[in-house]
Amino acid sequence: MQNVLASLVDLDAHPLADEDFRRACKRTLDETGALVMPGFLRPDCVDAVRREGDSNKHRAYYTSNAHNIYLTPRNPDFPDDHVRNHEVASSKGCITTDQIPDESPLKRLYRSGDFCKFLCVVLGEKELHEYADALSAVNLHFADAGQELGWHFDNSSFAITLMVQPPERGGVFEYVKDVRDADAGVENDDLARRILDGEVAPAMLSMGAGALVLFRGRNSMHRVTPVEGGRTRMLAVLAYNSKPGVSLSESARMTFYGRL
Numbered sequence: 001m002q003n004v005l006a007s008l009v010d011l012d013a014h015p016l017a018d019e020d021f022r023r024a025c026k027r028t029l030d031e032t033g034a035l036v037m038p039g040f041l042r043p044d045c046v047d048a049v050r051r052e053g054d055s056n057k058h059r060a061y062y063t064s065n066a067h068n069i070y071l072t073p074r075n076p077d078f079p080d081d082h083v084r085n086h087e088v089a090s091s092k093g094c095i096t097t098d099q100i101p102d103e104s105p106l107k108r109l110y111r112s113g114d115f116c117k118f119l120c121v122v123l124g125e126k127e128l129h130e131y132a133d134a135l136s137a138v139n140l141h142f143a144d145a146g147q148e149l150g151w152h153f154d155n156s157s158f159a160i161t162l163m164v165q166p167p168e169r170g171g172v173f174e175y176v177k178d179v180r181d182a183d184a185g186v187e188n189d190d191l192a193r194r195i196l197d198g199e200v201a202p203a204m205l206s207m208g209a210g211a212l213v214l215f216r217g218r219n220s221m222h223r224v225t226p227v228e229g230g231r232t233r234m235l236a237v238l239a240y241n242s243k244p245g246v247s248l249s250e251s252a253r254m255t256f257y258g259r260l
Contacts, residue, residue, distance in 0.1 A: 034175065041162055053165070
């Protein structure tokens with residue numbers, strides 16, 4: 001398994017099996033809410049995934065929708081101009097697990113036991129499991145000029161992404177840490193409104209091609225700014241569950257992928 005991982009990951013720069021390295025990664029993620037590992041995926045693997053993306057982009061399902069930052073339906077208890085009903089725009093294309101070749105570096109990395117062991121330590125999870133449905137485990141997202149992800153909180157406690165191809169300009173990942181405490185049911189509408197109004201300077205993550213990013217977005221408000229220029233922003237999402245046998249709901253699959 002380690003040989004498989006070595007063919008995918010720069011283990012000299014990122015010694016995933018080293019306990020000190022794991023602890024340092026976990027500390028960074030716990031303290032800042034984000035961990036960026038530049039040059040994680042080997043250049044030849046990045047090139048292979050980019051070619052896969054270019055070859056399959058015509059199969060992508062594109063969505064464009066308006067939503068609030070909580071990704072919830074409109075709340076009639078608040079006025080339309082309240083932060084809980086304020087709408088932002090998100091748009092992207094996506095190809096799904098079954099549309100990504102089985103020999104793809106993305107799938108080989110995703111299914112690597114050694115990679116999962118590293119993730120478990122850094123994320124503080126006892127175990128990680130693949131999605132049970134055929135679409136949701138590994139996705140490749142496309143954003144062309146003008147496309148963006150509006151400000152929002154994630155429903156899940158962590159996200160794992162790999163930058164495959166940054167755009168020429170724009171497409172910047174911005175976030176503000178600890179805007180709320182979702183587990184305690186504590187929101188901060190005033191701070192969220194100030195972020196939406198541009199009164200709070202967000203932190204920004206720099207992601208070159210091949211960078212692995214671990215991010216805790218349940219309490220950190222974040223967005224991806226509109227892409228500019230002619231080069232498509234290409235980002236892989238590696239999705240796991242803490243329990244086996246979990247599928248993304250049918251309604252979510254129809255929303256994100258347009259099929260079941």
